[in-house]
Amino acid sequence: MIRTGKRSDSAFTLLEFFAGSGLVAYALKKYFRTVWANDIDEKKAAVYIANHGNSHFLTADIQTISGVDLPTADLSWASFPCQDLSLAGQTAGINGARSGMVWEWLRILDEMSVMPPLLVAENVEGLVSAEGGNHYRVLHEALRSRGYKIGAVMLDAAYWIPQSRPRIFVIAIKNDMELPTELVSNGPTWMHTKSIAKVADSVQDWVWWNMPEPAVRQETLSDIVEWDAPCDDEVARQRNISLIAPNHLERFISDRVSAAPGYKRTRNGKQVLELRFDGIAGCLRTPKGGSSRQYLVLNCDGELKTRLLTIRETARLMGAPESYKLPGSYNDGYKAMGDAVAVPVAEYLAKHLLSKLALVASRNSQGGTELDVERTPRVVTAI
Structure with missing residues (x-):
């Protein structure tokens, strides 16, 4: 049995950058309580606020945000813009005008009095496959230079819902953390593509993250049709x-x-x-x-x-509940869902990896008081 540091009965805390329509906040709410979130898009912000309230949401250009103003947190999540990394786009790369906003995320973290021990950056497959993986290597080294060890996984929403949506999740934890053996593997698993394996061989402080493979999905497209x-x-x-x-x-x-x-x-x-x-x-x-x-x-x-x-069909294809509010026009709702992270993907990642890594970080910060890592944090019904 794995033992970790003691926590109170509250959920871990989350800072979310490029928060969009709030599906990550919804997916993670059983494990992480969002204490701060940001997006520049006012229409997506309207969706976020309609579902989560505006007490912790800031609608602003990320370039205007200072890390000294942010609360401390266990996890910082950034689903940074994908346009410059998409193989269907201009492939300007990770230093492009849009995808380059990831550096603003890191700048803000640098300005915080205490950087979160756990980070997630989410993007399209081009992050690891375009230009032989060079874009990922740049990001990996930037995280490593800040004292993190890092691994990337590919999770396709099709494992959980009837939509083909492969996405890369870069997961970083402070490099002084001792990781439980069941959370890492000795090599590629079901989550690691050939492109990921290729970049893994060319970087330092790499982690082969490990999670159980999900059960076979039963739902098909016909099941979500209105x-x-x-x-x-x-x-x-x-x-x-x-x-x-x-x-x-x-x-x-x-x-x-x-x-x-x-x-x-x-x-x-x-x-x-x-x-x-x-x-x-x-x-x-x-x-x-x-x-x-x-x-x-x-x-x-x-x-x-x-x-x-229909807009409700797009929400179902993202795993959002029927109660999820989608204010605005047809295009507003379609954009809010089409530019988001699928709920069951983020929830699976939080349940099987992120919440357990947060407990590991807690043990490190609290001096190793014993607590079972399998403990599930209290369910938070509203954020």
Whole structure:
């Protein structure tokens, strides 16, 4: 049995940067109480405040924030902008105008009187795969130089919910912490891609984080569809169906698929609606253009219908509860979900790794008073 430092019965504390619509705060609330959160986007901030209140939320440019003004905390989480690291974007890299905001996060932590012992940085797969992993190496060294040991894992939301959404989670803990053996492995696990393994071989103070592999997901796309939602009119329906490749349309009908998602793409100078047939949606994105919005083709008692995903469907695809409020326009809600972290992914990470690492850090700071690391912190019903 692993023993760690004694804590009070309150949850651990969290600082969240680039907090967006608040799904991380919701996912972590059983284990971490958010004491401060920030985002620059006023529309996403409206979603956050509608669900979590405004007592600890600051709507501001991160470049205007000073670390001396922040409360101490056990964990600092940063889902920093992905545009410059996305393989579909400009790939300006980790020093780009958007993704480079990660350095503001580190600047603020440097300015705090006590840096959090535990850090998480979340981003797209390009963080470890683009340019041979060089972007990740720069971030890894920046964390290592601040006294942390670090490891990265890839968690795909498809393990838990019917959406393909692979994301990289960089997890760092102060390098003087002695880690329980069950929280680390001797090499790659189900969470480590070839790109991660490659960068691991080229950096110092690397940690192979370990968590149990989740059970096989049972839910499919059909289970989250709002079947009574309005569909396209006849003109738009026929137009959308005409964009589906003949082999895709034939498969949809012959396999009696109930619901298939798709994105509009330009192939060989021609617009097409590409479907997928694995029972999960494609990765949600921010709705900047028609190609970023995901369509559904539905079989309604033998009649093919088409429409965009509803906002509630996007929330379900992110694992948000039915009660989660999404104020604003359709695009506001789509952006709030498409630019967020899936709830069950963050919750799984908190339950199986982050809360246990926070207990390890607590033992270190409190002189090693015994407490079982398996203890679950008190559930916090509101933040």
